[in-house]
Structures are given as structure tokens and as C-alpha cells.
Amino acid sequence: MSEIILITKEELTGIIHNSLKEALEKFNHLPKEQPKPDPFLSRKETAKRLKTSLVSLRSWTKAGLIKSYVIGGRVLYKESDIEAALTEVKTVKF
Template identity: 40%
Template sequence: MKSTQLHVIETTPEELTDNILIGVDSKLKEFFDKYQPSKKDEVELLTVDETLKRLKCSKQALWNWRKNGVLPSYRLGNRVYYKMSDILAKLVKQE
């Protein structure tokens, strides 16, 4: 039978709590860093049709959101574009 050594370390409840919180904090930071929008999404411009497919909404709803300032849009000539980062930010904020 294989024997193992057991090391006993004396810690206070406060030290133990601090160590647990540091571990939880680092895991949460890893999680949120992993799920932040990528740099590609921040500058990706979507056409009206692409935006409609992503949001699964009607053309009229998208037009109303643009006119009411709910979802910012950008014009290049006579074309309208939406930034993916704006769409993600609006979905997260829910304002």
C-alpha cells in the first residue's frame, strides 16, 4: 500500500476566506475575459439584411429602432450599416 504525507497548515478563518475569494475572483476574470466580444466583432459592419437575420426581427422594427435612436446606424452613400458591437452592447444593456 502506498503511503502519502499529510501536511497540516494552520490558517485563520479570515485567511481561508481570503484565499477562497482570490480563487473565485481569478476564475470569474478568466470567464469574462473569454466571453468578451472579439476585436473582429467590434468593427464588423452588417448590412440591413444581415442585421435582420441576426436579430430575427422585421424590417419595420429595425427601421423604427434606427429612427428612434434605439440602435445606431451608419450610412455610406445610400447604404445603411450597423456595427456588431452596437448590437451586442444594446442586447446586453436592454435600455
């Protein structure tokens, strides 16, 4: 037979509070996911990815179509900036 236990509202609140506190402490000890750094690509890698020449890439950079970064005298491009520069062209069918 099951046993009936009478507890007060404060005792029940305390039991629930302690149980939740223990569960949250276990959850907080889990390793947090680190955001992946956005890799830089060289001019050659970027031109190869866009299937274009280095001359075209330079003119697109000068025109402001693709953002570049100069680090240690080298021109580099972020992968996310390359993806952002690509735009979809909608064609109209007649």
C-alpha cells in the same frame, strides 16, 4: 572546484544592464497584435441576427435604440453596436 570572481558594483550593474537591454530588444522585434476591425452588417443581416423584420429594425433605429451608419447611401450597423443595444431583462419570480 568552483572559482570565485570578484567584481565591482559598477561592473555588475553594467552586466545586468547589457543583459536586460539585449532581452528587451529581442522582445520589441516581436510582431504587435493588430486590433480587429469592427465589421459592418447590412440591414438584412442585422434584421436576421436580431430575428426581426426590416420594419422593426427601421423603427428601432429611428427611436435611437440601435446606432446606424450611412455609407454610400447604404444603411449599415456595427456588430458592437448591435451587441450593445441588447440588454438583459431580469424577471421577478413571486
